[in-house]
Amino acid sequence: MIRTGLFGGSFNPAHRGHRGITLAAMRALALDEAWWLVSPGNPLKPVAGMAPLPARLASARAMARRAPIRATAIEARLGTRYTVDTIRQLQRRYPKRRFVWIMGADNLAQFHRWRDWRGIARAIPIAVVARPGYDGRALAAPAMAWLRRHVRPRSAAKTWTMWSLPALVLLRFRPDPTSATGLRAGDPDWHRRYD
Ligand SMILES: Nc1ncnc2c1ncn2[C@@H]1O[C@H](COP(=O)(O)OP(=O)(O)OP(=O)(O)O)[C@@H](O)[C@H]1O
Numbered sequence: 001m002i003r004t005g006l007f008g009g010s011f012n013p014a015h016r017g018h019r020g021i022t023l024a025a026m027r028a029l030a031l032d033e034a035w036w037l038v039s040p041g042n043p044l045k046p047v048a049g050m051a052p053l054p055a056r057l058a059s060a061r062a063m064a065r066r067a068p069i070r071a072t073a074i075e076a077r078l079g080t081r082y083t084v085d086t087i088r089q090l091q092r093r094y095p096k097r098r099f100v101w102i103m104g105a106d107n108l109a110q111f112h113r114w115r116d117w118r119g120i121a122r123a124i125p126i127a128v129v130a131r132p133g134y135d136g137r138a139l140a141a142p143a144m145a146w147l148r149r150h151v152r153p154r155s156a157a158k159t160w161t162m163w164s165l166p167a168l169v170l171l172r173f174r175p176d177p178t179s180a181t182g183l184r185a186g187d188p189d190w191h192r193r194y195d
């Protein structure tokens with residue numbers, strides 16, 4: 001059984017926050033590896049300002065270098081854009097792996113807007129990583145009204161393969177304020193380096 005973390009994102013571009021929280025989550029959850037799913041297009045984000053997938057994937061590959069992190073465009077290959085569909089397909093295709101979904105606290109605040117978010121929570125354990133500026137909002141997230149009773153203690157994080165679902169664990173590492181929005185503001189043409 002290969003313990004694999006799934007970390008979906010726009011990676012527009014990838015940054016050291018992604019790498020840092022992935023590595024910290026891998027330790028906390030005792031993962032063998034993590035897959036970065038570079039999204040063909042987050043269904044809730046505008047297309048304007050989104051760099052082409054090959055450039056975002058290249059930035060993710062560069063940021064994942066020399067780490068047990070595999071940056072992939074598997075959603076583009078599977079033809080999925082909604083996380084619920086991606087997870088179902090991956091679980092079917094890779095029966096020897098156990099997957100856990102990792103996301104930042106900003107995504108928990110929006111989670112109730114994801115397609116079939118309860119279905120996601122019933123299909124895969126979820127690890128939410130604290131993010132500066134979002135923690136209050138995440139705990140007050142509409143989805144938390146339903147998820148709260150399924151929260152597992154941080155001390156049990158490594159036992160996630162045995163959890164009955166839904167299950168959610170809140171992880172907190174050294175806060176990293178890096179954001180792709182901030183990086184784009186300072187370097188709007190970053191993707192030209194990967195053209
Ligand atoms: N500094 C950070 N701390 C915690 N989680 C983060 C951090 N940066 C990104 N994430 C998480 O990484 C995943 C992918 O994020 P994404 O590629 O959208 O980066 P972003 O910095 O949030 O981008 P943008 O500013 O364009 O929205 C999401 O689950 C997001 O919550």
Ligand SMILES: O=C(O)c1ccc[n+]([C@@H]2O[C@H](COP(=O)([O-])O)[C@@H](O)[C@H]2O)c1
Binds near residue numbers: 114
């Ligand atoms: O499935 C959905 O409805 C859905 C809605 C919003 C975001 N997501 C996924 O959430 C992940 C994080 O996206 P982002 O843009 O915040 O990096 C990425 O894998 C998206 O595909 C998924």
